[in-house]
Amino acid sequence: MLILTCPCCGIAADETELSPGGQAHITRAGPGADDAAFEGYLFLRTNPRGVHFERWRHSMGCGKWFHVARCTVTLEVFATYTAQTAAPPRQVVDEIIARRPDWQWESN
Amino acid sequence: MSDPVTPLKGARYDGFCQITEIGPRGMIALRGDLVALAGTLRAVAGLDMPCQRQVTAAGGNACAWMSPDEVLLMLPRPEVEGALAQLAAALQNLHHLAADVSDARALLRITGPLAREVLAKLTPADVSPAGLPVGELRRTRLAQVPAALRVIAEGEVEVICFRSVAQYVFDLLSMAARPGGEVTLFRA
Numbered sequence: 001m002l003i004l005t006c007p008c009c010g011i012a013a014d015e016t017e018l019s020p021g022g023q024a025h026i027t028r029a030g031p032g033a034d035d036a037a038f039e040g041y042l043f044l045r046t047n048p049r050g051v052h053f054e055r056w057r058h059s060m061g062c063g064k065w066f067h068v069a070r071c072t073v074t075l076e077v078f079a080t081y082t083a084q085t086a087a088p089p090r091q092v093v094d095e096i097i098a099r100r101p102d103w104q105w106e107s108n
Numbered sequence: 109m110s111d112p113v114t115p116l117k118g119a120r121y122d123g124f125c126q127i128t129e130i131g132p133r134g135m136i137a138l139r140g141d142l143v144a145l146a147g148t149l150r151a152v153a154g155l156d157m158p159c160q161r162q163v164t165a166a167g168g169n170a171c172a173w174m175s176p177d178e179v180l181l182m183l184p185r186p187e188v189e190g191a192l193a194q195l196a197a198a199l200q201n202l203h204h205l206a207a208d209v210s211d212a213r214a215l216l217r218i219t220g221p222l223a224r225e226v227l228a229k230l231t232p233a234d235v236s237p238a239g240l241p242v243g244e245l246r247r248t249r250l251a252q253v254p255a256a257l258r259v260i261a262e263g264e265v266e267v268i269c270f271r272s273v274a275q276y277v278f279d280l281l282s283m284a285a286r287p288g289g290e291v292t293l294f295r296a
């Protein structure tokens with residue numbers, strides 16, 4: 001069971017108070033993209049073993065979307081941060097690297 | 109105007125806590141830039157803009173922080189119409205929303221020293237005195253539905269939920285307050 005602190009209202013929310021929004025920071029393909037690029041945008045996810053960026057909505061709470069950086073192996077949460085960003089903020093990346101020195105940010 | 113009717117017509121259950129439907133109460137959902145709305149809130153309702161998760165109250169009115177761009181203004185039911193007109197006039201040049209949600213919400217009260225325990229059986233939220241201090245408003249869920257919890261004082265909790273699930277929430281709270289179900293973890 002995950003407990004994520006919503007950056008919008010400061011509440012440590014239980015997983016059952018939240019709605020999952022899937023992988024975060026996906027670049028939208030199209031309009032004008034070819035079928036393969038659009039398929040990638042719609043369906044193909046990295047599903048990593050380790051550091052993962054996700055979107056969550058505090059649906060049974062303040063109602064806002066936010067981002068989460070966490071580890072899919074240990075369920076450790078590195079950070080929660082604003083939804084109004086296309087990439088993880090510098091301090092979030094630094095926080096992850098401090099605990100996972102081999103990891104590096106790659107946009108997709 | 110016809111008289112407001114609360115969804116449960118003042119239903120009451122006596123268990124190890126009392127569950128009572130309260131209301132009617134006037135409720136206005138006010139959305140927008142809370143900093144920009146603060147002056148109008150003070151002028152119309154005589155209330156300070158609440159900080160995150162807090163509730164401000166004065167003279168029978170109250171204002172609860174709901175999200176970074178929403179507050180719930182609570183006032184006597186007959187004053188809703190006038191307040192909405194005042195808000196509309198004062199905010200005509202500011203992007204905002206002010207909606208009468210008095211009929212869209214149900215209000216329940218849990219009374220008794222073990223009131224926190226009734227909540228603890230139904231919500232994943234930390235409802236200990238440290239996790240949910242007196243005066244704060246916590247939006248969470250009760251079993252399957254969203255609800256807002258506010259500990260008015262130790263032994264007195266107010267629950268706000270959607271009107272359509274009023275009976276469900278009343279039944280949940282009543283079941284959780286059945287005599288013999290005391291756990292006495294949070295005795296006030």
Ligand SMILES: [Zn+2]
Nearest residue numbers: 006009058062
């Ligand atoms: Zn939240």
